[in-house]
Amino acid sequence: MTTPVIEAEELGKDHISHFLRKRFTAVDRLNLQVMRSETYGLLGLNGAGKTTTLKLMLGLLRPTRGRVSVLGYPAGHRRALGRIGFLPENPYFYSYLTGREFLDFAGQIFGLPGAERRKRVQALLKMVSLTEAAGTAIRKYSKGMMQRLGIAQSLINDPEIIFWDEPTSGLDPIGRRDVRLILLSLKEQGKTIFFNSHLLPDVSEVCDRVGVLHRGVLVGEERMANITGGGGHYRNLEDYFLDCINRAEEDGKAVPKAG
Ligand SMILES: Nc1ncnc2c1ncn2[C@@H]1O[C@H](COP(=O)(O)OP(=O)(O)O)[C@@H](O)[C@H]1O
Ligand SMILES: [Mg+2]
Structure with a gap:
């Protein structure tokens, strides 16, 4: 696990909000590397920028700033597209x-x-x-x-790399288990897996590493073993996730002092 197969450098994307009629930053200065055969889960609340990130990696959206490469090619390059698989959020x-x-x-x-x-x-x-x-x-x-x-x-x-957007959302517990088992078997085959999720229990069992995206910013990244492996100061993935988000909120906003 030494070669990064997905690499984002200072990656950023602005969207135009039709509602507010102005630009806003959906993904901001994202630096992220995924190694071969790694299972990486990008977590975040709804609207955090997960789907935008995935679309940038696939070349379905063009970055406003920064770069992203897949298998050594710029995202969307046809030589890489044949070697990757994609499950969209709402498949048609x-x-x-x-x-x-x-x-x-x-x-x-x-x-x-x-x-x-x-x-x-x-x-x-x-x-x-x-x-x-x-x-x-x-x-x-x-x-x-x-x-x-x-x-x-x-x-x-x-495909060598699998990109899945919210593979378990909208499924019942049996459907979610089925998807988890498929994921585990792909992982055993040595596939590189990058997926988005807001369903934390579905993630903790399958990921090698997780990133937490909040308001377009990667506010945490950690090996699962360090989160749930015991000995660390997190009880579970949810605890880690909320901690990342709370810290980001506190850093970003002036917190009124008590008294
Ligand atoms: N094509 C688009 N045009 C304008 N705004 C968008 C577009 N796609 C996503 N957004 C907005 O960007 C933000 C991040 O969206 P998204 O990447 O879909 O988040 P997530 O997948 O984490 O729920 C949201 O506020 C969403 O409404
Ligand atoms: Mg999404």
């Missing part, structure tokens, strides 16, 4: 297709030849427990099934 599906047809279509986009594609689709359906539902139209899928299909789609090109 052609609902009249079956699960199998959708994955086959995703494989075609990556130019996988027929025989290899069929093998890969079969293996992924099995991995996300959708073999039995493979011939059913997606519009009949539950939220959990759709999320698992989105996960399978993100793996169709056997």
Whole structure:
């Protein structure tokens, strides 16, 4: 784990708020490195800037300031795009297709030849427990099934790096467990995984390292082992997370003195 495969340097993004009609900074001076085979969880409250960060890494948004590279290429470079997988926050599906047809279509986009594609689709359906539902139209899928299909789609090109945006949000406890188990098996395969979440219990079991993003600023970064490993001064991930946010708020604002 010595080569950074994702590297953000002084990365910043301003959005135009249509509501307030002015620019505001969604991500500010972000410095972050993810090593090969590492599982990194970017945590933050809603609106913290997590999705913006992920989109910058994928090249879906252009940085206002700074740089970000993936696998040694500037974000969005086509040589890197073929080697990464992406699960968006709200995946869009052609609902009249079956699960199998959708994955086959995703494989075609990556130019996988027929025989290899069929093998890969079969293996992924099995991995996300959708073999039995493979011939059913997606519009009949539950939220959990759709999320698992989105996960399978993100793996169709056997990517080296997996970018997942809120993989467990909107799922019931069983759906969340399923996603966690898939994540753990990918981790065992040595994949690099970068994901966003605001659901702390889903993160603590799977991450090697976490970052806490608050109002666009990385206000904490730590190895999970130092947070939950005992001996440290945090009881659990939630404790660490709240501590980071509270400290950032205190540093950023004048705190009225008592008395
Ligand atoms: N395309 C956009 N245009 C304008 N504002 C945006 C856009 N995308 C996100 N934002 C705003 O930027 C902030 C960060 O959003 P986001 O990155 O989606 O946060 P998170 O994923 O952590 O919930 C929010 O205030 C959000 O409303
Ligand atoms: Mg988001």
